[in-house]
Amino acid sequence: MRIPCPCCGWRDRREFTYYGHETFLHRPAPDAGAEAWDDYLHNRENPAGPTRDLWYHDPCGSWVVVARDTVTHAVAGGEGLA
Amino acid sequence: MRYSGLRVLAEGLRGNRGWRPAWRKPAPRPGYDAIIIGGGGHGLATAYYLARNHGLTNVAVLEKGWLGGGNIGRNTTIVRANYFLPGNSEFYSFSLKLWEGMERELNYNVMHSQRGLINLFHSDGQRDAFARRGNMMRAQGDDAVLLDREGVRRMLPRLDYEQARFPIYGGLYHPRGGTARHDAVAWGYARAADARGVDLIENCEVTGIDIRDGRVKGVQTTRGAIWAPKVGIVVAGRSSQVAAMAGMRLPIESHVLQAFVTEGLKPALDHVVSFGMGHFYISQSDKGGLVFGGDLDFYASYAARGNLPMVEHVMEAGMTLMPMIGRAKVLRSWGGIMDMSPDGSPVIDRTGVEGLYVNCGWNYGGFKAVPASGWSMAHLMATGQPWHDAAHFRLDRFRTGRGLMDEEGTGAQHNLH
Structure with missing residues (x-):
């Protein structure tokens, strides 16, 4: 499995650390309430098929939102996080 | 048919012509008292203990593929009770005791x-x-x-x-x-549940869960609609997809x-x-x-x-x-x-829908839990109350933060277990 890094191009999966679904990018307001925070921290759509998740490229320190398929392991692409 | 050494000997002398299939292949009936979605180890054990402990025999197990085709046939077969935290410790201890009586109980060599x-x-x-x-x-x-x-x-x-x-x-x-023959555990529970009248229905994928006025009414399947007042979701890695049919997002x-x-x-x-x-x-x-x-x-x-x-x-x-x-x-x-699951421990609990129960979050440790999980899930579905050794496996512990069971001590977050 190879993953595109915005700085370094397509690199081996060994160079990346998986963080989780891109849900993590949508942090609720501090006072949004327990339900919203539970949903953000714990509950997941957990799709079987196309997904978008966060990976960290260890050598260069880039965060990447990777579009890939959880059933085939095919990686369609990725975009860096500013 | 009761299995025994004598039976093996007698069948051997008669050319092994007397063996019969270990379970029936029934067509789904229009309705049941309870439906278990998922014909793996946990689902089959749940069906067996519903019949054995609670007299609920009008039960169907719906399996989209073949019985025991998922994680029960794909693990490293380890059985142990070496958990540390209250909540887990008593549950796996109970499970190991059920393992120790399983072969006699099921009349099956696991x-x-x-x-x-x-x-x-x-x-x-x-x-x-x-x-x-x-x-x-x-x-x-x-x-x-x-x-x-x-x-x-x-x-x-x-x-x-x-x-x-x-x-x-x-x-x-x-x-x-120790270890056990993993497939045999599924087959043993399947045979014993079938013998008590449970319908094991293979090639029957659940495509929808019928809910009216906050109560579960039954399921839609590739072999037609089946009604039931109680439905248990016991589908391991596919929990999120099945729960989504009931409008739920799981912490999985x-x-x-x-x-x-x-x-x-x-x-x-x-x-x-x-x-x-x-x-x-x-x-x-x-x-x-x-x-x-x-x-x-x-x-x-x-x-x-x-x-x-x-x-x-x-x-x-x-x-x-x-x-x-x-x-x-x-x-x-x-x-x-x-x-x-976020904390690495399982869930056996009610849901927001009356009559709908969920059993999931076994992480990488579900095999050893099969008997106690089935026992506890059956108790929950039959009585509406959690079995005491599984009472900590609550779905709401992530929202409330109370009763998290993080054996590794790394934090209740998805990427840490």
């Missing part, structure tokens, strides 16, 4: 072999942690013995005791731990965990052994193959197969612990779909 489990430690700190775990296991009523280096060497002579980087300091020995992320088996060897390893410095565990099957595994691949996946980096990591850990395995050829590797 080849349960209590060959002992040894968790190795490699530093003073790890020794202290394992001593504490062992004390907790003994306080729970289970068995644990702290072995020193020589004690381990006597039992496991083929490990590498010379290497300096990860020296073996000793091990926590759990004599009642599905990951791939790989396992490996070598060609058959002469007896070389009498126990189940885990390496404390690389997350590697190994045992030898009755056919002689070394069965081993390691960590998750650590990304969400439904592929039921892994990638090469984790293969490499597992092989490295195996070679570090036990260099002799480098001479064995790996025959097969495979992956299972693990329903990972």
Whole structure:
């Protein structure tokens, strides 16, 4: 499995650390309430098929939102996080 | 048909013409008192204990493929009760007791072999942690013995005791731990549930869950609608998809965990052994193959197969612990779909829908839990109340933060288990 890094191009999966679904990018307001925070921290759509998740490229320190398929392991692409 | 040694002998003399299929293949009826979605180990055990403990025999198990085709047939077959935290400790202790009576109970040879489990430690700190775990296991009523280096060497002579980087300091020995023939557990529960009148319906995929006025009414399937006032979701790695049919989002992320088996060897390893410095565990099957595994691949996946980096990591850990395995050829590797929960502990609970129950979040440890999970899920579905040894497996513990069971102590977050 190879993953595109915005700085370094397509690199081996060994160079990346998986963080989780891109849900993590949508942090609720501090006072949004327990339900919203539970949903953000714990509950997941957990799709079987196309997904978008966060990976960290260890050598260069880039965060990447990777579009890939959880059933085939095919990686369609990725975009860096500013 | 009752199985026995005498029966094997008699059938052998009569040309084995008297054997019958171990369970029926019924067509789904229009309705049942309870439906279990998922014909794996946990689902079949739930159906069996609904019939056995609660007299509920008008029950169907709906399986989209074939019985026992998921994780029950894809694990490394380890059975143990060495958990540390209250909530887990009593549950797995109860489960091991059910394992010890399972073959008699089901009249089925599951080849349960209590060959002992040894968790190795490699530093003073790890020794202290394992001593504490062992004390907790003994306080729970289970068995644990702290072995020193020589004690381990006597039992496991083929490990590498010379290497300096990860020296073996000793091990926590759990004599009642061991292995079982994984498929036979599914088949044994299936046969015993069928004998009590449960309908096991294969090739029947659930496509929708009917809910009216906050109550479950039944399910839609590829073989038609089936009504039932009680439905249990027991589908492991596919929990999120089935729960979504009821409008729920679960605290589950599905990951791939790989396992490996070598060609058959002469007896070389009498126990189940885990390496404390690389997350590697190994045992030898009755056919002689070394069965081993390691960590998750650590990304969400439904592929039921892994990638090469984790293969490499597992092989490295195996070679570090036990260099002799480098001479064995790996025959097969495979992956299972693990329903990972944020704190690494499972859920057996009611849902927001009356009559709908969920059993999920077994992470990479569901096999040993099969009997107690089925028992507890059946109790919950039949009485509406949690079984006392499974009362901590609540779905709301993530929202409230109360009663999290994080055995690894890394935090209740998805990417940490």
